[in-house]
Amino acid sequence: MTWIWSNLDLVWDRTFDxxxxxxxxxxxxxxxxxxxxxxxxxxxxxxxxxxTTVGLLYAIPSLPLFIVLxxxxxxxxxxxxxxxxxxxxxxxALMVRVVADGLGSVDRDVQQxxxxxxxSGWTSxxxxxxxxxxxxxxxxxxxxxxxxxxxxxxGAVIGAQSLGSLFTDGFQRGIQAEIIAxxxxxxxxxxxLDALLVVIGRLLMPWTRPSAIGVTSRHDVVAREVTA
Amino acid sequence: MFTAHRGRxxxxxxxxxxxxxxxxxCASGDPLxxxxxxxxxxxxxxxxxxxxxxxxxxxxYSQALxxxxxxxxxxxxxxxxxVYLPDxxxxxxxxxxxxxxxxxxxxxxxxxxxxxxxxxxxxxxALPDNLRVLDKADASDQNSWTVTDAFASEYSLTDIASLTNxxxxxxxxxxxxxxxxxxxxxxxTEKYGIDIAGFVPVEDSGGPLTVKALVDGDIQLANIYTxxxxxxxxxxxxxxxxxxxxxxxxxxxxxxxKIDDSAAAILNQVSAALTADTLVDxxxxxxxxxxxxxxxxxxxxxxxxLV
Amino acid sequence: MTFLLETLAWLVDPxxxxxxxxxxxxxxxxxxxxxxxxxVASVIAVPIGFLIGHTGRGRGLAVATSGAFRAIPxxxxxxxxxxxxxxxxxAPYVALTILAIPPILAGAYTGFEAIDxxxxxxxxxxxxxEAQIVLRVEVPLGLPLLIGGIRSAxxxxxxxxxxxxYIADFGLGRYLFAGLRTRDYGEMLGGSILVxxxxxxLEGAFALVQKLVVPRGVTAGLPTDIRDGSSRSxxxxxxxxxxxxxxVHST
Numbered sequence: 001m002t003w004i005w006s007n008l009d010l011v012w013d014r015t016f017d018x019x020x021x022x023x024x025x026x027x028x029x030x031x032x033x034x035x036x037x038x039x040x041x042x043x044x045x046x047x048x049x050x051x052t053t054v055g056l057l058y059a060i061p062s063l064p065l066f067i068v069l070x071x072x073x074x075x076x077x078x079x080x081x082x083x084x085x086x087x088x089x090x091x092x093a094l095m096v097r098v099v100a101d102g103l104g105s106v107d108r109d110v111q112q113x114x115x116x117x118x119x120s121g122w123t124s125x126x127x128x129x130x131x132x133x134x135x136x137x138x139x140x141x142x143x144x145x146x147x148x149x150x151x152x153x154x155g156a157v158i159g160a161q162s163l164g165s166l167f168t169d170g171f172q173r174g175i176q177a178e179i180i181a182x183x184x185x186x187x188x189x190x191x192x193l194d195a196l197l198v199v200i201g202r203l204l205m206p207w208t209r210p211s212a213i214g215v216t217s218r219h220d221v222v223a224r225e226v227t228a
Numbered sequence: 229m230f231t232a233h234r235g236r237x238x239x240x241x242x243x244x245x246x247x248x249x250x251x252x253x254c255a256s257g258d259p260l261x262x263x264x265x266x267x268x269x270x271x272x273x274x275x276x277x278x279x280x281x282x283x284x285x286x287x288x289y290s291q292a293l294x295x296x297x298x299x300x301x302x303x304x305x306x307x308x309x310x311v312y313l314p315d316x317x318x319x320x321x322x323x324x325x326x327x328x329x330x331x332x333x334x335x336x337x338x339x340x341x342x343x344x345x346x347x348x349x350x351x352x353x354a355l356p357d358n359l360r361v362l363d364k365a366d367a368s369d370q371n372s373w374t375v376t377d378a379f380a381s382e383y384s385l386t387d388i389a390s391l392t393n394x395x396x397x398x399x400x401x402x403x404x405x406x407x408x409x410x411x412x413x414x415x416x417t418e419k420y421g422i423d424i425a426g427f428v429p430v431e432d433s434g435g436p437l438t439v440k441a442l443v444d445g446d447i448q449l450a451n452i453y454t455x456x457x458x459x460x461x462x463x464x465x466x467x468x469x470x471x472x473x474x475x476x477x478x479x480x481x482x483x484x485x486k487i488d489d490s491a492a493a494i495l496n497q498v499s500a501a502l503t504a505d506t507l508v509d510x511x512x513x514x515x516x517x518x519x520x521x522x523x524x525x526x527x528x529x530x531x532x533x534l535v
Numbered sequence: 536m537t538f539l540l541e542t543l544a545w546l547v548d549p550x551x552x553x554x555x556x557x558x559x560x561x562x563x564x565x566x567x568x569x570x571x572x573x574x575v576a577s578v579i580a581v582p583i584g585f586l587i588g589h590t591g592r593g594r595g596l597a598v599a600t601s602g603a604f605r606a607i608p609x610x611x612x613x614x615x616x617x618x619x620x621x622x623x624x625x626a627p628y629v630a631l632t633i634l635a636i637p638p639i640l641a642g643a644y645t646g647f648e649a650i651d652x653x654x655x656x657x658x659x660x661x662x663x664x665e666a667q668i669v670l671r672v673e674v675p676l677g678l679p680l681l682i683g684g685i686r687s688a689x690x691x692x693x694x695x696x697x698x699x700x701y702i703a704d705f706g707l708g709r710y711l712f713a714g715l716r717t718r719d720y721g722e723m724l725g726g727s728i729l730v731x732x733x734x735x736x737l738e739g740a741f742a743l744v745q746k747l748v749v750p751r752g753v754t755a756g757l758p759t760d761i762r763d764g765s766s767r768s769x770x771x772x773x774x775x776x777x778x779x780x781x782x783v784h785s786t
Contacts, residue, residue, distance in 0.1 A: 003518045010520060059734035061694040063711050064727035068720075071538060078306055078315070146606045153608040157701065158715070159278055159307035164610055169305065171614035173280050173515050174436030179618070183611040190606035310718045401622075404700075404709070405716035426555075430622055431701045431712065440621045 003177035010166075011181055017080075017161045018189060021152045025084050026145050026193070029091025030137075036092070037099020038125070051097060058093040062086065062154045083155045083162075090151060091144045098140025102133035135208050138201040142194050149190040153182070163189070272486065275312060275321040276304040279433050280521070281369060281455060281511045285325035285479060287525040288498055293323070295535035296494045304521075308405065309334050317356055322484040323495070328364055329475020330371070331482065333410060341475035344368070348478065361480045362487075362495050365502035369455035370477030371411060372466035376442055380465040387468040389420050391449070397425030401441050402451030404429035411473050419473065439464070455504070457512035479507065501532045541721030542728065551725075556709070558729065565706040565733060568699070569692045572628060573685060576635035581681070584643020588677065589669055597644065601637035609634050609695050617702045627699035634695055635688040642684015646677025678748045686741035693734045697726075707733070 004011070040050040065086045067077065075082040106129050114128040130137075153164030163186045170178030201208065272293055276286035283304050290300045303321065306312045313334060315321050332339045332351040339354065341347050348364050355361065373388055380386075383393040391398065400406075400413045406429075407413065413424045430438045434452035439462055442450045452459060454466055479502060481495045510528060513519045529535040545551060552558050587593050609630050616626040650673060658672045700708030710726025713719070 006518075006523075007520055055738070056731070056735070059690060059694060059731050059738070061697045061708075061711070061727060061730050063697055063708075063715075064723055064730075067711075067715060067723060068538075068727070071720075076315070076320075077311060078303075143605075146602065150606050150608045153610050154698070156305075156610070157698075159305055159311055161305065164608065165305055167608070167611045167614045168278060169280060171437075171618065172432050172435040173518070174618060175515075175518050176615060176618055177518075179611055179615040183607060183615065186608045186611065187603055187606040191603065194602070308716060310716060403716065404713045407713070408717055428622065428704050429700070429709070429712070437617055437622055437702060444621060446622055 003175055004181045007178070007181075011163075011185055014161065014163045014165055014182075015185055015189060017165075018149070018152055018163045018186070021080055021083050021087065021155065021160070021162055022145075022148045022189075023193070025087035025091055025148050025152075026141070028084070028088045029095050029144055029148075030141055032088065033092050033095030033099050036096045038103060040096060040100035041103040047100065051100065054093040054096045057089060062090070062151055063157060065089070066155055066158050066160070078159055080160065083152065083160050087148050087152060091148055094144050094147065095140055098137060098143075099133070102136030102140070103129055105136055106132045131205065134201070134205045138197060138205070142197050145193045145197055146190045149186060149193060153186060271299045271301045272322045272491065273301045273303055273320065274323045275306055275316070276302075276325060277309070277312070278305045278307050280514050281453070281507070282325050284510050284514060284521045284524050285502075285507075286323075287521040288502075288529060289323055289325060289481060289495060291522070291525050291529055292494050292498050292534055293491060295529070296490065298491060308403075310405075316359065316482060316484075319358055319484050319486075322486045324482045326361070326480055326482045327369060327477035328361075328480050329477045331480075332475060337410075339475070341472055343472075344476040344478055347476045348480070351480075355482070358485055359482055361482050362492050363499045364478040364480040365499040365507075366478070367455070367502040367504050367507035368476060368478045369453045369507060371451055371474045372454050372469070373416075374442070374450050374452040374459065374464050374466045375448065377463040377465055379448060380467075385465070385467060387470055388416070388473060389471070391416070391422045391467070392420060394422075394448070396448070398423065398449050399426045399428055399447045400424055400449045400451075401428045401430045401438055401447035403431055403433055406451050415473065419471075434458075455507045455511055457508055457515055460508075461516070497534060498529075501534065538720040538724060541719075542724040543721075545719075545721035545725040546728065561707050561709060562729060562733065565693070565696060565708075565730070568624070568627070568631075568696055568706060569689060569737070572631045572635055572692050572696075573639075573689055575628070576632045576639050576688060577685060579632070580636045580640040581643045584640045584681075585647065585669065585674070587640075588644035588647025589665075589673060591648075594644065597640060601640055604633060604637045607633060610698055610701070613698060613702060622703060624699070624703055624705060626702060627696065627705070631692050631696055631699070635692050638684045638688040638691070639681075640684070642681045642687075643677070645684075646680035647673050649680055650676045675750045678750075679745055682741060682745045682748055686738065686745065689737050689741060690734055693737060694730060697730055 036050055036054075040047045066083060069075070069086050070077045070079070070082050073082070073085060075085075110128065110132065111124065114124045119128060152162050153167065155162050156164030156166075156168045163182045166178050166182030166185075170176065170182065274286050274290045274293070276283040286302070286304055290302055294300050306315075309330070312321065312324070316324055328344070328347045328351050329341055332341065332347060332354055335351070335354040339350055341350065344364070348361070351361060373391075375385060383390070383395075385391060385393065400416075402412075407427050413427050416422045417424055428441065428447050430441060430447075430450075432438055434450065434456055436458070438447075438450050438452060439458045441447045442452075442464065443462055452464065452466065458464065459466055479499070481499065483492070483495070487495075506528070510524055513524045513527075514521065526535075554560070583597070587597050612630040612633060613626055616629045620626050620629075654676070655668060655672060658668045663671065696706055697708030697711055699705050700712050707726050707730050710722050710729070714721070714723025714726060
């Protein structure tokens with residue numbers, strides 16, 4: 001374990017690299033998934049097309065996607081941007097279904113009431129449906145955050161620096177402590193981002209405090225990981 | 229009640245976009261630019277392979293250059309030659325620790341190789357016009373066909389050709405690219421008539437798994453680098469290579485046109501001090517003592533009075 | 536777009552379809568590995584999930600552990616275990632089994648939880664023992680969600696098993712690594728396409744099984760139905776919870 005204490009700065013640097021890869025990916029996947037999820041929720045035909053596409057997208061193994069993407073988008077194979085795009089695609093693949101389901105979970109009566117009191121489709125989406133779908137979206141985003149952080153490590157195999165670099169380097173040098181440090185740091189980072197999302201969720205959706213929803217919102221996380 | 233939420237949602241959107249922009253900005257000055265172009269013109273980009281020993285040498289180059297007043301941008305651990313060579317050729321990396329023979333074979337499939345000096349000269353000719361190699365070091369980290377001590381004595385193995393003495397099936401282990409390299413298992417069969425029973429890819433560049441597989445008898449013949457301290461620690465024998473199947477692989481810096489005479493002089497001083505034993509010792513500090521590349525580099529440069 | 540042509544050329548090259556490194560062998564290795572991993576993970580996760588689902592205890596712990604498990608990077612686990620056990624398939628089996636456990640565990644206990652408590656109470660009222668309740672009521676009714684969990688685990692294992700070739704001569708991942716190292720993009724993309732096809736075939740197979748195992752009379756057994764029909768996300772609006780619109784109808 002002496003390795004860890006004498007290399008804390010290295011672990012810290014890699015953690016930062018890891019954040020640079022994963023945080024933009026998580027945010028971008030949420031923003032991109034919103035319109036697609038809405039389309040999938042709103043129209044029956046687009047639902048089939050979009051959900052099948054994202055299902056297939058998620059089946060693509062990460063390694064070849066990391067390698068092929070630069071050819072398609074024209075980035076350098078070592079550019080962090082390349083990895084961010086790939087991770088975003090996986091995040092979108094997970095999140096679109098969640099958005100569609102989340103919007104679908106909004107009570108039809110509520111939507112109709114909103115229309116009745118004069119909300120247009122656009123304002124109704126932003127002021128009624130989206131806030132009401134919030135807890136489901138948050139639960140999905142938490143899954144996206146955790147899996148993105150975990151997936152980002154694979155980039156180390158093609159030379160993109162992240163906490164995963166501790167695995168490949170530790171493996172070559174036969175230093176188990178280095179690999180363990182990488183695993184622990186990755187899990188901690190995932191849990192920290194997850195906790196951060198929960199806090200953001202409470203701030204934005206004060207009506208979902210644990211006392212109000214508690215078990216229910218957890219339930220959604222679990223239900224989602226079954227179908228994710 | 230929903231107006232308040234709209235404000236919050238706008239806020240989350242603003243924060244989200246801001247964070248994306250900020251983090252993308254961290255990733256590289258201009259997200260659409262190549263990683264190295266964001267650096268200032270005076271900065272020297274030093275790269276390294278995803279190989280711990282190569283990283284130590286790159287770190288030594290970097291610290292020596294920094295001590296000489298240069299600003300260094302370290303881009304280490306960037307895969308194998310197939311991944312980084314295009315970037316060197318494109319001038320995106322200014323200094324890269326290379327190995328004469330392996331680089332020569334990557335540049336010229338018809339290369340003949342030979343002695344350490346012949347290989348070095350041939351390499352100089354094979355490099356594209358915008359690149360050059362500085363002085364080569366005495367240190368070399370070349371590929372070898374390695375067996376256990378016990379296996380070597382059982383079949384009286386000395387050089388690669390003597391592998392024909394072996395009567396049991398030989399399974400070969402090494403990085404997956406080894407299978408198609410000009411010195412790989414196919415060459416052993418075609419050139420020496422050695423029967424190879426199978427190839428087991430072990431993706432650790434002759435690291436702990438390869439050594440363990442060899443010691444456990446899962447493989448009989450492994451591609452291990454000669455500067456690997458594991459050869460000594462695990463009683464392994466690197467078979468001699470009188471025919472030059474493997475090219476000599478002296479450590480040499482490949483540099484771009486950005487490297488001027490003063491920077492070149494610094495790197496040449498490093499190469500002059502880098503002996504074969506030194507490299508094995510530096511590697512042992514990384515593997516056995518688990519020291520980081522920068523600490524190993526600093527200690528060695530200080531000892532050699534190069535900084 | 537030349538690499539698409541290279542991919543096609545690689546896929547149809549008869550030389551790639553024979554021998555120990557041929558596509559049929561690699562496909563079979565990959566499939567067998569996935570199935571064994573799923574069986575091992577199920578043997579571990581399903582009993583625990585049933586126990587949690589039936590008793591309602593240990594759920595918070597299971598959710599927390601599953602979350603942490605999901606955060607464990609497979610590449611890290613793979614390299615660490617490989618240093619312990621050496622080359623071969625042991626390290627990939629350990630790493631991928633750990634990857635497969637969380638979705639299967641979740642499928643097992645959410646399957647039980649999705650069942651209307653009234654049905655369980657009714658079963659108890661007619662004199663069924665706890666074991667009978669589990670085996671005759673909860674397991675059959677919870678099966679669709681359990682299969683859903685295994686299905687999602689299968690998808691992850693098929694895709695992630697490619698990483699196993701980082702340390703072993705195994706499966707379709709071999710094409711990815713060999714292609715990467717020699718810059719043979721045809722081989723790499725061809726290998727990827729095979730992985731995706733395998734994933735799609737498995738998806739289809741599981742979807743079919745999921746439909747088949749829905750007990751007769753259960754109209755809302757599939758996961759999407761449970762979500763859409765549930766009132767779970769609605770307490771937000773303090774809705775009238777429509778208990779009548781439950782997920783499961785007794786026969």
